[in-house]
Amino acid sequence: MGNALLLAAVKDRQAVVLDDAILPFDNLRLHEIEAFWRAFYDSATSFALSKSQLRSICCRAVAFGVSSLNNSNARVAEYADSAFDLFTDSLMQSRWQQVHPGTRGLQSQQYQSPSDSLAAIDALEFLSAIAFIAAVPLDEKIDLLFDSWDMSEDGALDLDEFTISLKSTLSGLAKILQPTASSRATSVDTTADEEEIIMLAESTFREIANCGASSSKEKEF
Numbered sequence: 001m002g003n004a005l006l007l008a009a010v011k012d013r014q015a016v017v018l019d020d021a022i023l024p025f026d027n028l029r030l031h032e033i034e035a036f037w038r039a040f041y042d043s044a045t046s047f048a049l050s051k052s053q054l055r056s057i058c059c060r061a062v063a064f065g066v067s068s069l070n071n072s073n074a075r076v077a078e079y080a081d082s083a084f085d086l087f088t089d090s091l092m093q094s095r096w097q098q099v100h101p102g103t104r105g106l107q108s109q110q111y112q113s114p115s116d117s118l119a120a121i122d123a124l125e126f127l128s129a130i131a132f133i134a135a136v137p138l139d140e141k142i143d144l145l146f147d148s149w150d151m152s153e154d155g156a157l158d159l160d161e162f163t164i165s166l167k168s169t170l171s172g173l174a175k176i177l178q179p180t181a182s183s184r185a186t187s188v189d190t191t192a193d194e195e196e197i198i199m200l201a202e203s204t205f206r207e208i209a210n211c212g213a214s215s216s217k218e219k220e221f
Contacts, residue, residue, distance in 0.1 A: 125172030
């Protein structure tokens with residue numbers, strides 16, 4: 001499963017490579033990642049993105065200063081289409097036709113045209129994945145992702161926000177990684193196991209909460 005592929009990547013960075021379709025989005029700088037998020041919030045009406053919406057976001061991001069993709073609109077659209085095909089999930093359409101909890105008012109909706117209804121990708125998968133492979137120090141990546149995951153904008157993550165965001169991030173990473181020919185992970189399914197991720201999120205959230213409670217008690221003494 002995709003979880004095994006991610007584990008292989010952690011144990012041995014040579015075991016995986018980035019899929020060719022994501023390479024145009026590799027090694028982006030912090031202001032470029034922020035430009036993608038800005039383009040998303042300026043134009044998207046849902047966390048489910050059609051192919052035309054992803055094209056629009058990529059073109060807007062270039063206009064906002066993503067020099068790494070500074071090509072013609074036609075070439076940027078090609079990059080977006082390839083990335084869309086990489087992230088397409090057959091479960092996305094039905095999943096995102098339901099109201100997405102805690103999403104800054106961005107609620108799911110029926111797609112606007114027959115062509116858009118054929119497929120959709122999870123915007124969080126795409127945006128979190130390109131943030132993880134950005135040419136940005138780890139602490140800045142963490143700050144960026146925390147702010148992006150804080151959908152209620154209250155300076156903290158609740159369990160729903162943490163679970164949804166972790167699932168989307170790990171699923172996105174699993175989709176952009178491909179095992180190398182010499183890797184033992186070549187026969188691994190690249191689809192992340194949703195139930196395992198939910199269990200991981202819940203256990204991690206409890207551990208963080210317990211650590212916070214322990215720290216508070218120590219300060220009292």
